Amino acid sequence: MGSFSVTVFCGSSPGAEATYGQAAQALGAGLGQRGMNLVFGGGNVGLMGVTAGAALEAGSHVTGIIPDFLRKREVEFHGLSELIVTDSMHTRKRRLFALANAFVVMPGGLGTYDETFEILTWKQLGQHAKPIILVDILGWAQPFVAMIEQTIARGFARESVRDLFEVVADVPAVLARLEELRGD
Numbered sequence: 001m002g003s004f005s006v007t008v009f010c011g012s013s014p015g016a017e018a019t020y021g022q023a024a025q026a027l028g029a030g031l032g033q034r035g036m037n038l039v040f041g042g043g044n045v046g047l048m049g050v051t052a053g054a055a056l057e058a059g060s061h062v063t064g065i066i067p068d069f070l071r072k073r074e075v076e077f078h079g080l081s082e083l084i085v086t087d088s089m090h091t092r093k094r095r096l097f098a099l100a101n102a103f104v105v106m107p108g109g110l111g112t113y114d115e116t117f118e119i120l121t122w123k124q125l126g127q128h129a130k131p132i133i134l135v136d137i138l139g140w141a142q143p144f145v146a147m148i149e150q151t152i153a154r155g156f157a158r159e160s161v162r163d164l165f166e167v168v169a170d171v172p173a174v175l176a177r178l179e180e181l182r183g184d
């Protein structure tokens with residue numbers, strides 16, 4: 001089985017419900033148990049830190065990618081398999097993109113939306129065909145889906161943009177999908 005890397009976008013905050021943290025923990029552990037690599041933003045904060053800690057503990061190779069100016073603010077995660085320090089957010093995003101076989105989007109804030117829209121728009125422009133999977137923990141992805149639907153309804157996006165991403169209900173579903181994508 002070849003190496004398979006999953007770039008996870010998620011919040012630098014823990015979220016208002018314990019369920020978000022539990023899901024992040026389950027995702028990290030599930031990646032590790034399956035021998036999948038985790039690529040993430042490199043911070044030991046919020047859901048990002050929980051996912052990375054759980055993945056490391058379960059044996060994943062975990063790569064963090066963090067811009068120099070954020071190393072303090074996002075509390076750089078010490079003890080990762082690999083930490084890549086970039087000169088800018090743009091370089092970080094390019095590396096997060098380049099290392100991924102697939103993207104998983106967990107609940108998060110504006111940074112998570114930004115990262116998600118960037119890879120969606122790159123896919124829309126034919127720059128890549130990597131899978132993008134949103135995990136709908138506590139209905140988190142529903143407003144996102146509603147915005148896409150409204151955008152289509154108002155004539156600002158083609159119906160085919162629905163095919164740019166997938167939404168799954170929970171962490172077991174995303175792990176099963178990742179196994180499928182890896183070809184298990």
Ligand SMILES: Nc1ncnc2c1ncn2[C@@H]1O[C@H](COP(=O)(O)O)[C@@H](O)[C@H]1O
Nearest residue numbers: 010011012013041108109110111112114
């Ligand atoms: N504008 C941004 N572009 C890319 N990444 C960003 C941006 N703003 C924040 N981020 C990063 O995204 C994650 C998650 O942030 P949340 O706002 O908590 O979702 C974090 O690493 C930010 O540095």
